[in-house]
Amino acid sequence: MTKRIGIIMNGVTGRMGTNQHLIRSIKAIREEGGVLLSSGERLLPDPILVGRNETKLKALAEAHGIERWSTNLEAALADDYNEIYFDAQTTVRRAASIRQAIEAKKAIYCEKPTATSFEESLELANLVKEAGLKNGVVQDKLFLPGLLKLKRLVDAGFFGKLLSVRMEFGYWVFEGDWQPGQRPSWNYRKEDGGGIIVDMFAHWRYVIDNIFGEVRSVSCLGVTHIDERIDEQGNPYKATADDAAYATFELDNGAVVQANSSWTVRVNRDDLLTIQVDGTEGSAVAGLRDCKTQHRVNTPKATWNPDIENPHRFLDQWDEVPGNQDFDNGFKVQWELFLKHIAEDAPFPWDLFEGAKGTQLSELGLQSWEERRWIEVPEIKA
Incomplete structure (x- = not known):
């Protein structure tokens, strides 16, 4: 039926x-x-x-x-x-x-x-x-294969004590002069609701809260690296919103998250988003679909010696986390x-209160940038 x-x-x-x-x-x-x-x-x-x-x-x-x-x-x-x-x-x-x-x-x-x-x-x-x-x-x-694998590792206790998370997100969005931009022009106008902090911190809030721990404070620097772009009609306009943000978040469990978000970066990593998680027992690096790990017993002993050729192939010293399921969109x-x-x-726990947390973090990130200081993140109760 x-x-x-x-x-x-x-x-x-x-x-x-x-x-x-x-x-x-x-x-x-x-x-x-x-x-x-x-x-x-x-x-x-x-x-x-x-x-x-x-x-x-x-x-x-x-x-x-x-x-x-x-x-x-x-x-x-x-x-x-x-x-x-x-x-x-x-x-x-x-x-x-x-x-x-x-x-x-x-x-x-x-x-x-x-x-x-x-x-x-x-x-x-x-x-x-x-x-x-x-x-x-x-x-x-939260439903990306790479992040589902990360969540599986966290729930299994793979990392031991969680120490830090490093998030790198972004790609080069063309300015619109010699190649059309691949994002709408309103994204770069603050008066139209644009800006990467407003856009991405809503994502980072639910990713961090649901996988690693509750965000308790934020320090953020926003930048408008490219101050003029060309819109969909071929007209130049002033970019009034931030196109990059460099943030640090402290979590309630003591872990530290560093998150770089940029539409002005050229990609030299495995994916448009990569997340490295380090803990006392092991580490993992996840992209949108893939995830790889390195346990403490498989961690090589790296030493700093610039006078000799590097004996390690660091990128080869990680193990892929199997999917073990079919991942839908x-x-x-x-x-x-x-x-x-x-x-x-x-x-269905992802309600409008969870959405409000994302807007809260965006506002506090903007406030931190403006005031150039750490900002505490108050708890929101439904």
């Missing part, structure tokens, strides 16, 4: 909304016949694509076999058939639409940041809680979990 569930998908004409949420998640789930529930029933998503551009919406719906689309959010929210509101708009538009969905008594699922300020993110979380609505925030990197996996949460009250 198959049950259909109406989902308002607002803002999916953008790159992330189209590729990850519509094509690789909702469309893929539909092609599989829906999400299998514990009752044996299948829950089939029935999306209605909502946005401001009728031409884009119609073309997107036709390209992917979606029957419903609309430029009228109010009408979609008024339809009782639509039980879920999903938001993948730009950050500056998200909070107002979520408020409308709360008033319409819809379950809420949205991208992060959930709002442009921590105050509003926390307010939205409380409004949803008071309304008794099920809700969730996309925290896709992380966005799709979390969508399936959220749909099960709606249909049968399955656990």
